[in-house]
Amino acid sequence: MADASSTQKVTIDGHEVMVPPGTTILDAAERVGVVLPRYCYHPGLSAPALCRMCLVEVEGAPKLLPSCVQQVQDDMVVHTTSADARKARRAVIEFLLVNHPLDCPICDAAGQCELQDYAFETGQLHTRVTDPKMVLGRDNVTPEIVYFGDRCILCTRCVRFMDEVAQEPVLQVVQRGHKGYIDTMTGDLFEHAFSMNIVDVCPVGALVNEDFLFKARAWDLDQAPSICPGCSQGCNISLGTKENQIRRAKPRPNMEVNSYWMCDEGRKTVVNWGSGDRLEVPMLKGDSLLPVDWQRALSALTEALRGEPGAARGVASAGASNEALYILRRLMEVAGFDGGYFAVPMAEEHVLAGFPKLALRSERVPNARGAELFGFERSDDPYAEVASHTGALFVLDDPLDGAPEGFGASAAIFVYLGTRLSPAARRADIVIPVTTFAEMEGTFTNFQGRVQRFAPALQPPGLARPLWMSGSATLERLGTGSAYRSAAETFAALAGDYEEFDGLTYESIGPGGSLIASARTQTARAG
């Protein structure tokens, strides 16, 4: 505990807690596990204290106080569930429901709606309102986001996101009082690279993504913590899946990387990642390319590498995990590493003005930094570097869409490790199905040099398995290592071999990610 002069003692519902001066009651309450109801308050935005949902009773105070802005004082005694506080909250809910359509059965937010939750908590069976409800209707505010005016509780989180974080105040409260609603300039749609965060901050179902509308109920989604593969920023996300498909991505807070936000493009990239026909079985080339079981595939790969095919060159995808790139590198080293290359698709960068640490980076791959750490080189035309190679040729999860005619034809052995079997990949001698980031545990290294973990969200299709699994089994057969039992074990081996990762383990990386050695010293110097 910090020294007494810099902390203040507050008692919240009987729990004592020491907090630094300036802490709000709402934050202090969270430290003792009391989550106060709130609508207008969002940790990533300013607090206008306009919804009055967070009112609490403070001993000695003449009236209830909004806990989202009220700072603690030493020896403050707070009651969050006193009769008065509960009554006030009940009144707020009653007012909010006067015109609310309660169309929860067709509302996208049902099951994750703060109005549902708190209305449920107050448990009012009957409405005292006899007037008909006012009807506002709905309208698009961006080409992809619809505003359901009747559901809006005018918390202004969306307005403040656009004003403070996007710094383009294009959403406003129009009209006032019970006639108020959220709009752009009448009839205009706005576009912004980070617009979909307004859907996330909306505590109710007033702002919804057309993309997700009527696709899944919130409670049917399984959630897995993940990392967005859309660009080198590496936003922390949560993947919502159903029936083994990614339905949506939502940002997970990480103050060092993406705060509470993520970009629109990332959301789309995630949902479409790995869709389409997948490579589901290992294959070997005889007269033609034929499916085989894992035993035969791995034996073939082992034999091929034992047969001294000549030094190995390869093309890797910078969308592959650190673990996969490490295993690829080791497989190539068996034959003698003679160069690995990767392409980095580039596009326009969009910085989030109110949180400039976050940008949709121009490097639209998640792990270029990682690929470099394992000795792969970025190249404008990686295919050209290896096209006429005569030794062992490896390709990792690159669809070879732009590969020249006859790519790999001169290679002694062409090994394709991938998620899709494109026509160019069909020329491979050995085809090994691997998994996408969503189907395995692993790590990416973002542009800052931050190693971040992602968890498996989907079952891999068919026989596809993470490369650390098939690759390390092959290395064991070759007598140059042991088969790893987990991604964590693979990472431990990698951290032992590469200084940049020295000292890092899955455990120590934790939920917020950890910087590689050179990035650590850099920040230390800068800080």
Next chain:
Amino acid sequence: MSERKLHPAVAGAQPMYRAENDPDAPLFEGAYKQRFDDILTRYPDKRAAILPVLAMCQELRGWISSETIERVAELLDLTPAYVLSITSFYTMFRPQPVGKYLIQVCTSIGCDLCGAENVVEKLLAATGTRTGEISEDGLYTVIEVECLGACGFATVVQVNERVYESVKTETVTRLLEELR
């Protein structure tokens, strides 16, 4: 009763209520440009000048069109949506042209409890309009407004700049007659 004179305030003494505004008058030109510049000098930043600038526009054109909103936004470095949030917040700014007599009925809590809604309905029926429209003879526009600060005399109706107290459904016809 019948020889009672129409109160002069009803005619609209303030420029903002003048009946002869020109909806196509050029904004921010000549004398009005001068006034715009003067207004700016009175405020710490451009955004703070928004109310007087909008009032000037309405004085000139009689109402605030989306074109006006966009011009003001551009001149004050604001988004049009922000300007719209202001003009739509204050009922004194009109989103469409109004008749010679702008009949503003308070429908805030005090007046509402005393039957303001019925007064509005009666006024709309008598003028043959819907809220905000101009009656066919060009004379009347009825709108609902927030508390006019005379709650003790509900229902309160303000016609242009004159306040009528204790208006009831029964007195609506007489009120309109008096204006005619």
